[in-house]
Amino acid sequence: MSEEDYVSEDAFDAVVVGAGCAGSIAAYVLAKAGKSVLVVERGNFAGAKNMTGGRVYTHSLRKIFPDFEGNAPLERKITHERISLMSTDANFTVDFTGQDLGKEGQESYSVLHAQFNPWLAEQAENEGAEFVYGIRVDDLIVRNGRVCGIKAGEDEIEARVTILADGVNSLLAQKIGFAQEASLGQMAVGAKELIELPEKVIQDRFQCAAGEGAAWLFVGGPTQGHVGGGFLYTNKDSISIGLVATLSDLITSEMPVYEMLDEFKKHPAIAPVIEGGKTIEYSGHLISEGGYNMLPKMVGDGVLLAGDAAMLCMNLGYQVRGIDLAIASGEMAAESAIEALDKGDTSEAALSVYRTKMENSFVLKDLKQFQKFPHWMESTKRMFTDYPDMVRDIMYSMFVVDGTPVEPVRKKAMRPVKELGLWSLFKEVKGGVMSL
Incomplete structure (x- = not known):
């Protein structure tokens, strides 16, 4: 026919x-x-x-x-890349900026x-x-x-x-x-708020030039230890903030997504950058994972x-x-x-x-x-629970000064790692690297 x-x-x-x-x-x-x-x-x-x-x-x-x-x-043109391991009471962030992020053909915008x-x-x-x-x-x-x-x-x-x-x-x-x-393991639910703030305030808080902005991704705290993560993007005069949680793990949570987002906004690393802002939009959506x-x-x-x-x-x-x-x-x-x-x-x-x-x-x-990465992320739940706490404890061992005699940095830093199990940690990290 x-x-x-x-x-x-x-x-x-x-x-x-x-x-x-x-x-x-x-x-x-x-x-x-x-x-x-x-x-x-x-x-x-x-x-x-x-x-x-x-x-x-x-x-x-x-x-x-x-x-x-x-x-x-x-x-805004994204010229700052931030990645954080967030525990309930601390936050470890890698903040990267470089000229190549804004080059033609490589640039990104919020x-x-x-x-x-x-x-x-x-x-x-x-x-x-x-x-x-x-x-x-x-x-x-x-x-x-x-x-x-x-x-x-x-x-x-x-x-x-x-x-x-x-x-x-x-x-x-x-x-x-x-x-x-x-399947529930292939899908996630996302929740997002749009928070209005003056343009100059956003530039000052994120240390960005006019017209430039930051993309900030989080693991751990935003989803209360469940598989998923948080995100924050700077717009001209607003901030997009939200989280995404995998459904297969989220169903075990006693805290609904909207409460997770509220707790995320109250975190000591987040509250100052959205202080004084007004929520002008709220949305939710399913996302393929x-x-x-x-x-x-x-x-x-x-x-x-x-x-x-x-x-x-x-x-x-x-x-x-x-x-x-x-x-x-x-x-x-x-x-x-x-x-x-x-x-x-x-x-x-x-x-x-x-x-x-x-x-x-x-x-x-x-x-x-990157077809293996979703499975690795879903099966490595310590990435969302123990890893942020481990990094927090390593940072405390390096930066806290309380008057007691100091130990060698290597010994102090390795203690939180050994508590998780050095060999199992090595295998999990290797699996993540191989999946990428």
């Missing part, structure tokens, strides 16, 4: 479900190539349902919008999705893509195993290609058998998966990425759809060039490189 046997003549070339980063980029690339595109978003505006810490590594964005820095609603995503959607609309908001897609039109569009309430909208960019744990992907409901090993099927007859719907997220403890993966996947999904549409063949075989593009790009190569 030919393509015309599946869809009507007035079908869209492409329907995109979701106006997040992946969906809007896909719509932009398709519309720029002259294809008819409809984007359906269940939120009231693009980005209404998105929740991340809010950081974009711009290499993939620059490829599509070379002049983005002069047009996109960016917050962003607010409520501003950044509408800008992406606007670029697609300027090229002719149509967007409709406040509409939930309930199902897909499937004929003889081929996806031919979407069902939204009583409406059916046909398309030669359907791109699912509807977010993590996509129910639409599950309905067509591309994915199964993720399984990495490469939880990727769903991405290509079928008439359908492609991109962004969070394809579970494209990478959490390495010292680095969290998702937006650059979403942007690149949206671009490659659109390019693959264009090639297939131009050939008049949108079968799985024709669209499979998308998977090839992804495998040859940084997206799947990076996810594959």
Whole structure:
């Protein structure tokens, strides 16, 4: 059967479900190539349902919008990288800054999705893509195993290609058998607050130049010793602060996530940097944590998966990425759809060039490189309990002066290490290094 046997003549070339980063980029690339595109978003505006810490590594964005820095609603260029091991009463931080962090092609920015995503959607609309908001897609039109569009309430909208960019744990992907409901160990729940502070106050507290900011990741204290971590990103006149906790371990906690976030904000290392701030936004969201090993099927007859719907997220403890993966996947999904549409063949075989593009790009190569890390993190729970306390005790042994005769630093510093078990500590650290 030919393509015309599946869809009507007035079908869209492409329907995109979701106006997040992946969906809007896909719509932009398709519309720029002259294809008819409809984007359906269940939120009231693009980005209404998105929740991340809010950081974009711009290499993939620059490829599509070379002049983005002069047009996109960016917050601060990240020039300070901070990583902390946090116990309940102490905090050990590595603070790194360097010129290479801000070089073109290597730079990253904090962003607010409520501003950044509408800008992406606007670029697609300027090229002719149509967007409709406040509409939930309930199902897909499937004929003889081929996806031919979407069902939204009583409406059916046909398309030669359907791109699912509807977010993590996509129910639409599950309905067509591309994915199964993720296990608790593969998913995390995130909670975030946006705290308003004056621009100059943020620069002074984080020792940043005007227009520059910090990204700060935490292990241990934010999740009360459970698998996960905290994050803090500086925006122009606000701070994004939150935490992410893996569901399989979180279910053993007596403290809910929102209380963890409240305790995190009260920590002696955090309270001073948000003092006087006003909470202007609160959000929660599911986040994929399984990495490469939880990727769903991405290509079928008439359908492609991109962004969070394809579970494209990478959490390495010292680095969290998702937006650059979403942007690149949206671009490659659109390019693959264009090639297939131009050939008049949108079968799985024709669209499979998308998977090839992804495998040859940084997206799947990076996810594959670190595919063992999620399991190591979940199985090494002392990283979130004993390690922060061990580092605290080592620091106390070095810096506390109380009038008693001092011991050799080596002897004092090794005592907390020996209490955890030197050999088991070595094996765990080696496992983490090998997974990276």
